Structures are given as structure tokens and as C-alpha cells.
Amino acid sequence: MAARTLVNLPKTAKRGQVIEIKTLVSHMMETGFRHDNVGAVIPRDIVTDFVCTYNDAEIFRATLYPAIAANPFITFHTVATESGTITFKWTGDNGFDAEASAHIAVE
Amino acid sequence: MNGPAGHIVVVTLLLCTPPAVAADIPLDQRRSSYADMTPENKAMQDEDSSNPGMLAVLDGGALWNAKAGALGKSCADCHGDAAESMKGVAARFPAFNQSGGRPIDLEQRINLSRTQDQKAQPLAFESKEMLALSAYVAMQSRGEPIAQFDDPRLKPFLDQGRGLFNERQGQINLSCAQCHDDNWGKHLAGNVVPQGHPNGYPIYRLEWQSLGSLQRRLRNCMIGMRAEPYPYGALENVEMELFLMWRARGIKMETPGVRP
Amino acid sequence: MLDCEQPTRRKFLAAAAGATALTLVRVEPVRATPASMKAAIRTVVGEAPLKPGKVKIDVPPLVENGNAVALAIEVDSPMTPTNYVKAIHVFTELNPQPNVISVRFGPRAGRARFTTRFRLADTQTVVAIAELSDGTFWQASADVVVTLQACLETL
Numbered sequence: 331m332a333a334r335t336l337v338n339l340p341k342t343a344k345r346g347q348v349i350e351i352k353t354l355v356s357h358m359m360e361t362g363f364r365h366d367n368v369g370a371v372i373p374r375d376i377v378t379d380f381v382c383t384y385n386d387a388e389i390f391r392a393t394l395y396p397a398i399a400a401n402p403f404i405t406f407h408t409v410a411t412e413s414g415t416i417t418f419k420w421t422g423d424n425g426f427d428a429e430a431s432a433h434i435a436v437e
Numbered sequence: 438m439n440g441p442a443g444h445i446v447v448v449t450l451l452l453c454t455p456p457a458v459a460a461d462i463p464l465d466q467r468r469s470s471y472a473d474m475t476p477e478n479k480a481m482q483d484e485d486s487s488n489p490g491m492l493a494v495l496d497g498g499a500l501w502n503a504k505a506g507a508l509g510k511s512c513a514d515c516h517g518d519a520a521e522s523m524k525g526v527a528a529r530f531p532a533f534n535q536s537g538g539r540p541i542d543l544e545q546r547i548n549l550s551r552t553q554d555q556k557a558q559p560l561a562f563e564s565k566e567m568l569a570l571s572a573y574v575a576m577q578s579r580g581e582p583i584a585q586f587d588d589p590r591l592k593p594f595l596d597q598g599r600g601l602f603n604e605r606q607g608q609i610n611l612s613c614a615q616c617h618d619d620n621w622g623k624h625l626a627g628n629v630v631p632q633g634h635p636n637g638y639p640i641y642r643l644e645w646q647s648l649g650s651l652q653r654r655l656r657n658c659m660i661g662m663r664a665e666p667y668p669y670g671a672l673e674n675v676e677m678e679l680f681l682m683w684r685a686r687g688i689k690m691e692t693p694g695v696r697p
Numbered sequence: 698m699l700d701c702e703q704p705t706r707r708k709f710l711a712a713a714a715g716a717t718a719l720t721l722v723r724v725e726p727v728r729a730t731p732a733s734m735k736a737a738i739r740t741v742v743g744e745a746p747l748k749p750g751k752v753k754i755d756v757p758p759l760v761e762n763g764n765a766v767a768l769a770i771e772v773d774s775p776m777t778p779t780n781y782v783k784a785i786h787v788f789t790e791l792n793p794q795p796n797v798i799s800v801r802f803g804p805r806a807g808r809a810r811f812t813t814r815f816r817l818a819d820t821q822t823v824v825a826i827a828e829l830s831d832g833t834f835w836q837a838s839a840d841v842v843v844t845l846q847a848c849l850e851t852l
Contacts, residue, residue, distance in 0.1 A: 474761075475757060475759075475760065475761060476757075477757050477760075477766075477767035478761075480767070481765070481767070481814075626844070627761070627844030627845070628761050628844060628845070629761075643761075643762040643764045643765045644762055644764060644845070646764050646765070697761040697762040697845075
């Protein structure tokens, strides 16, 4: 089952307006520092990278470490420059890959 | 609560609390455990785009529409739009099940539909699918007041649940009531003792870092009291759920709640 | 409470060998120290001086549960193509590993601000460092009291 994502941003904006983008992705973010009930380390399994593009131009990027809480929540801003597609991509350990996208109409 | 500090406080509580029967919280003093949270945790719950429980609700929506079982039917095929058909449903569970002669909770009711109506495999308690589907169904009752639970057939089970809530148990020999009726609002090892209402379930619990059911929470509580927890699906768990829902009657549902 | 969870150095090395993409500056005990945080900061900043100011950290001073702590960081900047915040890096003193998150902005960000939720293994100090387009580094720190720790719990 592909990881569930939830993104939130305005559907429309005025040109030049600074908008806020909120993102949430389903992931345990196993730190690699926990032990199971027989003392073995539970291997690290985290989202490591998050990239956001706006009509293919990168507008935000984050490198995540085990200290990021489960179900990573990241919010940031961007200037609404033109109508188009904003895409979100999460990658991580064990080939983790999740994507989402949203359209914005800018007048 | 963890570690020696928690135990010292608990033992002190045990010694200082007289063995009187705990009194119910007066109806107008009852409040959701939401009220005890920090502003940041409240904010996490308030917005759907920041509430991690909403990820499970989205998964549950997909399951609601997915064909399942020998008959290839989805929940939607019979129940249509959940926002209409499931509104208020979670607020009145556990409900009396005629054929079983006992109350069942929402998860057990979902499995009844799965096995009898969809001819599909039941979903395992606490599985990702069961949590997602029960979260999706329960979310349709968000904002609805919890039912009055005055069905006379429920009374003997409600009384059993009240007994379980009030009796001392486990190695620590504490009852639920001693903390949650008598000492709510005070602090235990740095955390506020909530009244313990079930109006947000399934909840996204920060300690679990995932969604979990009311039965999971009750089992956690009993393990915390060093008592043997009842297995998932046991009548005792349903009786306790029933009593807790009755105790919270009128309080608005918040599923999916966020709790520390 | 923490002592019985303390892995040995051998177990930590075995775990580190198994972990992918985990950059170690040098071998450290699993419980990090202010020294390992300083080393992690130097990896990012190099020899450049760290100036206090411009960075504002918004984090609750006390949290009930260290598993999901709200964090907001904003840097005072006009965010123009010639004067903008390139990156913000967040570190902790006492988590098993000092890095928390690194974010990269361009002038298109409009506002040098981001929020997230992170884990705190214990009461400790959080440090945020902003890297500006003119090559300067600015830092701020905040203390958080944690009543229930994250990261090191057993199942």
C-alpha cells in the first residue's frame, strides 16, 4: 500500500502573495535507537528527504533525521508566481517513495 | 507513568486515599481530556491537515469503498455515503447485539458486517485496516454528543463495567476511579490526570506514535496498574467501554483525537 | 530509568553499521553530548563564526511527551534574490544523534519560516543555525523540559 500523504495549500492566490503549504506523510520514522523485547536493536527506517517543486522548479527541500517525529509534518511558504502544479516527493530508507501534487490558480 | 518516580507517587496515592467508594464526577464538571492538553497538542488535533489521525481516516475511506469478500461488495455498496449513514453511529456504541445476547463495540460490529454481510475475513483487532476503518466510521460522529446508553438490555453489562471501574486491581491495588474520579486535574509524575473519557477514539496517541483503539488504551492502563489485561474482544473490555461511554454521555465526539 | 536502556558501544557500532545513510563524524556513545552537537554543527558550518541573532525558535518550554514536539523556526530576512536565507539547520544536545532537520530555501520562499514536529529524548537545549546568502551563519537556542522521553523506549 503506498504511503498516505496529506497536503494543504490554497487553491487560488494572487500573484506575488506568500502562501503557506502544509504537508503530512504516513511513516513510523523508526529511529534505530529502540530495542525489541529481547534486546535486539530495531533497525532505522526513516524518511530522509523531502522536495517540493513548483512547475518543476525546486522551491523547498528538507533533510530529515531520526529526531523527526513519526508521520512527518512540515510546513513552509512560497511566493505564488503563476498557475500550475506543486509536487511533493518524500524518499527514505528501504526505498521509501511517496508523492503528492496539487494545482494552484494564480491571478 | 514510568520508573521509580511514578511508583513512589502512586504508592503515596494508595496510602493517602481512603478506601471509600469514589463518587461520579458531577455532570456539569465533566470535560473532554482535550481540555487538559497543551496548546500545541490541541493545535495538532484541531487542524485536519496536521492531525496524524487523519491519515488513517483517509485510509479508512479507501477501505470503505473497496470491494471485499466472496460477494465482492464494499461498505459503500450497502451503506452509501458514510457521512450520512454513519453519522451518530460511533456515538452509540457499544450497542446490544440481539443474536449474541451481549453488547459489542464498534470494531466487533464492523467485523459482524464483514463476516455476515460481505462474507469477508474479519479484520484483526488493532490492525492497520481495522483502525483505519473504525477511525473513518467514528469520524462521521465528530461533533455529535455521546448517546445516553439507556437501553434497558444494557443495564446488567453497564453495572459490570461500573464494578470493573470502581474495583481495586493489580499489584498496585488501584481502581480506575481513584485517579479518574477522585484526582482528575491533579498531576501524576509531571502529567495531568485526565477524567478519562473515550470521546476521541480511535486516538492518535503520542506515546504510541500511532493510532490505537480504546481497548488498547484500557489494556495499557491495566498493565500500568500491574494487573492482567483482558484479551482483545473480551466481554470485560466491552463492559468497561460501555461504562466509560455512559459516563461520558452528552460529551461531544472528537475522533480522531490526539492525546499525549 | 534510562540506565537499563543504555546500549553498549559494541551494540551501537553494530547498529550504526546496519543503518543506512547515517553520517558519523566520529564514534560517539549513543547518548549524545554537547560535544557531539558541536561537532555536528562544525560539519555544517565549517570554521565560519556563529553570530547570535536573526533566528527565532518557537518551541514549548515544557512538553508532556517528547515523541512529537511542535517546532517553528523563523529567520528575519527580506528574502530577495540578493538577500535571502539559504538554509536552516536544527540540532539537539542530548538526543542519541544531534541532527534534527536541515531545510533549504531559495528567494522564492517569500518567508524564511518552517514548522515541524520532532522528538526530544530528554530535557535539553535545541539549537537552530541559519545560513544566509552572504555566507554568514546566525544561531539561536531554546531550552525544553521533557517529562516523558522519546527515542529510547523499548516496545
